[in-house]
Amino acid sequence: MNSKFMTAAEAANLIKDGDTVGLMGGGGGLMEATHVFEAVQARYLSTQQPRNLTVMHALGIGDKKTKGMNCFAHEGLVKKVIGGHWVWSPAMQQLALSNQIEAYILPGGVSSQLMREIGAGRPGLISHVGLGTVCDPRFGGGRMNAAAKDDLAEVIQIDGREWLRYKPFPIHVAIVRASAADEDGNISFEHEAANLDAQSLALAARNSGGTVIVQVKERLPKGALKAREVRIPSAWVDAIVVDPAQQTSYDIPFDPAFSGELTGDARAASEAEDHARELAASQEAFSERQAVARRAHIELFNTGKARPVINYGVGVPDAVAKLIAARNEQHRIYQTIEHGTYGGTLMDGVLFGYARNATAMLDAATQFDFYGGGGLDVACLGFGEFDTEGSVNVSRLGGVTVGPGGFIDIAQNAKKVVFCGTLAAKGVKLQTGDGQMRVLQQGSVKKLVKQVDQITFSGPQGLVRGQEVLYLTERGSFRLTPQGVELYEIAPGIDLQRDILDQMDFVPLVAQDLKVMDSAHFTAA
Structure with a gap:
């Protein structure tokens, strides 16, 4: 059996031209697979590959400088971004402002829930969220610049009531982060400060026939994780990158108060x-x-x-x-x-x-x-x-x-x-x-x-x-x-x-x- 463990550079090589890549994270480095992001950027800057990616993320990712979505903010690397929050990457905002990419937004919750629906093989996300807003095709359809032409949702009626159907699309690669992986490839979030949409994103890529890349801090022996500690099963995982330098945030190495691990007197x-x-x-x-x-x-x-x-x-x-x-x-x-x-x-x-x-x-x-x-x-x-x-x-x-x-x-x-x-x-x-x-x-x-x-x-x-x-x-x-x-x-x-x-x-x-x-x-x- 081939090991799922590999270097960040090897994981970055799994992304093909034109792929739709799902990312996760929050401002400040929250559950961000920084090591893998940087490997994707390094590959592109040295080889000009991969090209023309569609990138989707539910929340803001980055530090307003070089990390997070800033790693993907290169003309040619991405052609389309569907982002929940953009302010952590001024470079990506500039690409959108100058129409060098197609720029879209979706509500953060809709993004997370849509990933789950894609993974379940259902016909997109049917929701009242977004009616009457910029995400409604009658008020913009999620488009944020002239280069963006598509409507991400359509208005439908069920029992005489209006809903939005957010359209599904395949996720070719998911890049998620967690705390640890055992030798079989089972994934735990134990030391993370949140769960975010890691599970939904991995599910979407797995059942789209895509590739699930997980960055973790620790590699554990087989059987080290209890069944209830596993949040993403090995069956969903294709590649695991161990980054021993992974931190709780960009500036905080590790604090059990953020991962909710303190109990009793310590808490x-x-x-x-x-x-x-x-x-x-x-x-x-x-x-x-x-x-x-x-x-x-x-x-x-x-x-x-x-x-x-x-x-x-x-x-x-x-x-x-x-x-x-x-x-x-x-x-x-x-x-x-x-x-x-x-x-x-x-x-x-x-x-x-x-x-x-x-x-x-x-x-x-x-x-x-x-x-x-x-x-x-x-x-x-x-x-x-x-x-x-x-x-x-x-x-x-x-x-x-x-x-x-x-x-x-x-x-x-x-x-x-x-x-x-x-x-x-x-x-x-x-x-x-x-x-x-x-x-x-x-x-x-x-x-x-x-x-x-x-x-x-x-x-x-x-x-x-x-x-x-x-x-x-x-x-x-x-x-x-x-x-x-x-x-x-x-x-x-x-x-x-x-x-x-x-x-x-x-x-x-x-x-x-x-x-x-x-x-x-x-x-x-």
């Missing part, structure tokens, strides 16, 4: 350290971020649920998560993130997607099943811009492909959506901390616009679904109503006309009982 001590860190972080210089976070915090507990299920996005929602942790209120909510983890202390910035001392880790496709079926009570998300219909754009800003990540899956399915952000951008100067919010200099970029550049969340669809939708900013709070977007709160110290209405490209409804927000939100204490 209690680690959680105490986490709480101390979050408490210290909450004492940083007070700013508009903390003010908006305090206002959003109220909405998490205004659901009618004793312990609501919550999801946080990036940006200002980071500050909401930190506030919960600093106040030691994790027991009051069920905290989730789309990467598949529950509980713990959430990381932010380049480590978004990591959680220290998580209480559970699920596969991403299963997590998105839970969201899609209505299990999420509140989503606290950022916004790039929103418009008169209450639609939100986070996926294309300034003409640059950003991608939604899990935003569409989450925003469309939460019973209550709390969008958090600043009212304007670029050049804004604000002063707060004494119970007031003052605008010292207005921004040159308005984020409240007549019509968003791209619909990542559909306000009209939100009304149809009966969602409660709020838009919280440092100057005022807005809500979605059947008559349009309504301003219902104003921050103390803010002039309604000068600081809000004049900084918008549309005229909102203004509540007759317009309230002034609690000054405590704006007090540095």
Whole structure:
């Protein structure tokens, strides 16, 4: 029997011209097969092969410099990218902007679930997720530039209701990452900080007649893994690359708190350290971020649920998560993130997607099943811009492909959506901390616009679904109503006309009982 173990260079040689390659990972190096990615890049730079790949990934992968998707950002190496989130690879964004590749986006959850459907041999993914957004063929079909011509989905009707059918396609090569492989080729995720879509991606490639390449840190003896520790069976695996230098993240060699392996006293001590860190972080210089976070915090507990299920996005929602942790209120909510983890202390910035001392880790496709079926009570998300219909754009800003990540899956399915952000951008100067919010200099970029550049969340669809939708900013709070977007709160110290209405490209409804927000939100204490 031939061994499945090989070098990264040998694994890279398994990829053929024109192949569709499925990748996995998250920002900061989360479950990224960095060693294999770099081998594919090295092969291309030395031989100009493979060429004209189609690359698919559900979440953002890279470091904004040389790692992750940046390894594939070479004209000629790829011809088409279907990416959930693009910001970790400015080089790939530039290829899309200059139409050197066909650029598409899919919701992160849809990508993970579509891989599962492809692997199961079903006719694609039939889902309500994406209706009324850029992924709907009536609003863009997932196309992000002029070079992209295909619709990734079609509208169908079942029992009089509209659905999107995301079209299946074969996965010729899957490049996934795990912790260990035994001599037979069974794969374990034991030391990983998430599961992501590794299993779905491997399944898709295996049953497409393709090749499954797995990067691991350890090679174990035959029989070393318990049956329940095996997450990808040997029967699905074609090639295994051992990278002894594999790390939890780009900067963290290994931390059992991220892989959820701590128990008992060790876990209690680690959680105490986490709480101390979050408490210290909450004492940083007070700013508009903390003010908006305090206002959003109220909405998490205004659901009618004793312990609501919550999801946080990036940006200002980071500050909401930190506030919960600093106040030691994790027991009051069920905290989730789309990467598949529950509980713990959430990381932010380049480590978004990591959680220290998580209480559970699920596969991403299963997590998105839970969201899609209505299990999420509140989503606290950022916004790039929103418009008169209450639609939100986070996926294309300034003409640059950003991608939604899990935003569409989450925003469309939460019973209550709390969008958090600043009212304007670029050049804004604000002063707060004494119970007031003052605008010292207005921004040159308005984020409240007549019509968003791209619909990542559909306000009209939100009304149809009966969602409660709020838009919280440092100057005022807005809500979605059947008559349009309504301003219902104003921050103390803010002039309604000068600081809000004049900084918008549309005229909102203004509540007759317009309230002034609690000054405590704006007090540095």
